[in-house]
Amino acid sequence: LLLIAGIVMGYSISVSFADIVWKNQLKQQFPDPCDYSAFIGYFSSMVSILTLIFLFIGGGVVRKFGWKKAALTTPFVLLFAAVGSFGFIIFKDQLNGFVGFFGTSAMVMAIVFGTIQNALAKCFKFSFYEPTKEMVYIRLDNESRTKGKAAIDILVTKLSKAGGAFFLQALIIIFGSLAAIVPFIALILFGVIAIWISSVVFLNKRFLKLTRCEIPNRGDIKNNKEDLKTRKTEDKILARKKSFAASKAILKKARKKRKTPVS
Numbered sequence: 001l002l003l004i005a006g007i008v009m010g011y012s013i014s015v016s017f018a019d020i021v022w023k024n025q026l027k028q029q030f031p032d033p034c035d036y037s038a039f040i041g042y043f044s045s046m047v048s049i050l051t052l053i054f055l056f057i058g059g060g061v062v063r064k065f066g067w068k069k070a071a072l073t074t075p076f077v078l079l080f081a082a083v084g085s086f087g088f089i090i091f092k093d094q095l096n097g098f099v100g101f102f103g104t105s106a107m108v109m110a111i112v113f114g115t116i117q118n119a120l121a122k123c124f125k126f127s128f129y130e131p132t133k134e135m136v137y138i139r140l141d142n143e144s145r146t147k148g149k150a151a152i153d154i155l156v157t158k159l160s161k162a163g164g165a166f167f168l169q170a171l172i173i174i175f176g177s178l179a180a181i182v183p184f185i186a187l188i189l190f191g192v193i194a195i196w197i198s199s200v201v202f203l204n205k206r207f208l209k210l211t212r213c214e215i216p217n218r219g220d221i222k223n224n225k226e227d228l229k230t231r232k233t234e235d236k237i238l239a240r241k242k243s244f245a246a247s248k249a250i251l252k253k254a255r256k257k258r259k260t261p262v263s
Contacts (some may be wrong), residue, residue, distance in 0.1 A: 001148045003199045003206070004136055005156045007071075010196025011129055012160040014078055015121045017189050018085070020168065022114035024178050025089065029111055043115065050123045058127030062135075068204040071132040074124040075196045081117030082193070085110050086186040136203060 030036040062070040088095060092106035099106050137145050167188075171181040 001140075001144060001152065003203045004133065004148070005152050006195050006199035007133060007203075008152055008156045009160045010075065010192050010199065011121075011125075012157050013164045013192045014075075014082075014189055014196070015118075016161050016164050017168070017185050017192075018078070018082060018114065018117050018121065021089070021178070021182060021185060022085070022111070022118055025107060025111050025114060029107060043119065047119050047122050050119060051126060054123045054127035058124075058131060061128070062131065067132060067135060067207065068200065070128050071200045071204075072197060074121070074129045075193050075200070077120050077124065078117055079190070079193050079197075081113050081120065082186070082189055084113035085117055086182065086189070088113065089182050090186065136207075139207065 026036060026039065030039055058070070061073070088099075088106045088110035092110070095106045095109075099109055137149055140148065168178075168181070168185070171184055172178055175181050
């Protein structure tokens with residue numbers, strides 16, 4: 001249950017932190033409320049289309065590549081997108097000259113990576129994150145499945161979001177603005193994603209141990225098949241012996257009837 005809580009905490013905190021920083025960059029790029037609302041509308045329509053596409057892909061990925069790779073898809077995608085987004089925000093003065101050759105700015109690149117991060121985080125929630133998380137509860141007993149699921153889905157999710165928001169507000173009060181605490185947010189985000197990835201790895205090891213205890217080896221399966229074959233042959237031999245003995249008894253009775261004289 002603690003490992004599942006680590007996965008839920010990692011998703012909740014990373015998505016909320018990335019969303020706050022991304023929307024702050026959007027407000028700087030689109031100071032007009034109409035432009036900002038239009039961009040959010042396009043973003044929402046894009047997310048809905050991508051969610052429908054990835055809903056059909058997620059099940060195939062789990063069946064083909066296994067639970068571990070499907071569960072690690074979301075944190076690794078968020079990690080790579082966060083490196084690009086926070087890298088262009090933190091090192092924008094150093095990267096402006098390089099990005100200027102392509103006719104853009106570091107803020108625009110940060111918004112692009114942030115848009116990819118938030119879009120994929122919302123799409124992967126229903127195609128990779130939720131299915132792999134719910135699959136973990138199958139191996140638990142009934143009490144842990146009901147009480148543990150309720151505690152994790154309600155308490156851990158709400159407390160992680162509330163705790164993250166409270167921590168951000170405290171940092172803003174101390175440092176004065178959101179732009180000043182972006183490096184601290186990046187460090188916390190990378191640490192939370194590292195906890196998320198390690199929780200998935202340890203859970204996969206627990207999964208493998210349980211399945212190895214429950215599923216027999218191939219050698220045992222072959223031995224069982226051979227035993228079944230020998231039993232079938234033995235049963236056939238016994239059935240033939242019984243039928244032969246029954247036919248012998250019928251013949252004996254018939255011979256006795258012939259030998260007895262008629263009075």
